[in-house]
Amino acid sequence: DTGVSQDPRHKITKRGQNVTFRCDPISEHNRLYWYRQTLGQGPEFLTYFQNEAQLEKSRLLSDRFSAERPKGSFSTLEIQRTEQGDSAMYLCASSQGGQIYEQYFGPGTRLTVT
Amino acid sequence: GQQLNQSPQSMFIQEGEDVSMNCTSSSIFNTWLWYKQDPGEGPVLLIALYKAGELTSNGRLTAQFGITRKDSFLNISASIPSDVGIYFCAGQNNAGNMLTFGGGTRLMVKP
Numbered sequence: 001d002t003g004v005s006q007d008p009r010h011k012i013t014k015r016g017q018n019v020t021f022r023c024d025p026i027s028e029h030n031r032l033y034w035y036r037q038t039l040g041q042g043p044e045f046l047t048y049f050q051n052e053a054q055l056e057k058s059r060l061l062s063d064r065f066s067a068e069r070p071k072g073s074f075s076t077l078e079i080q081r082t083e084q085g086d087s088a089m090y091l092c093a094s095s096q097g098g099q100i101y102e103q104y105f106g107p108g109t110r111l112t113v114t
Numbered sequence: 115g116q117q118l119n120q121s122p123q124s125m126f127i128q129e130g131e132d133v134s135m136n137c138t139s140s141s142i143f144n145t146w147l148w149y150k151q152d153p154g155e156g157p158v159l160l161i162a163l164y165k166a167g168e169l170t171s172n173g174r175l176t177a178q179f180g181i182t183r184k185d186s187f188l189n190i191s192a193s194i195p196s197d198v199g200i201y202f203c204a205g206q207n208n209a210g211n212m213l214t215f216g217g218g219t220r221l222m223v224k225p
Binding site: 006 | 120147154155156157158159162206211212213215217
């Protein structure tokens with residue numbers, strides 16, 4: 001069983017540009033989560049989906065951020081008009097079934113805004 | 115909002131020594147999870163705890179769910195160089211919902 005995958009692993013962009021990240025969860029996992037992690041800190045929750053429905057959004061998810069999971073499989077996270085403060089590691093996790101408590105993370109996408 | 119305080123922030127130990135770290139919360143959690151993160155990678159799940167007072171082992175790792183449901187402990191026995199990394203605790207209120215993470219404990223092991 002393959003793990004959670006994320007693409008790209010690294011992204012460098014100029015301030016003001018839009019970026020989009022992709023996450024592919026573990027197959028048959030119906031819950032998908034996005035977190036953001038800045039240097040020296042633990043991950044912070046952004047949003048999560050159950051199948052295609054977005055069930056919860058953090059206050060960290062400003063209007064410039066949008067996440068989708070159109071077919072209940074992979075998910076995308078878009079950041080519009082990036083700012084230097086958006087520089088962080090964006091982590092995706094998934095969970096499913098009887099062990100639904102357990103979230104398994106992907107390798108992350110490192111975003112650098114110059 | 116909820117906050118998890120993890121201590122110590124960092125540890126530098128000799129290979130073969132045992133390690134203890136803990137996590138405390140201002141609020142109750144129903145589930146505690148412990149993760150290890152290597153530089154540039156995502157967190158890897160080590161142990162999950164579901165009941166207050168529960169003690170669970172995974173190889174050389176042992177974790178406990180505090181009886182008050184506001185704390186958890188992780189012990190690593192006979193440390194080895196590959197134990198190097200950052201260890202995070204995470205609490206969860208309800209099944210399937212968001213995780214709240216601590217600030218991490220950076221472990222360094224001297225061969």
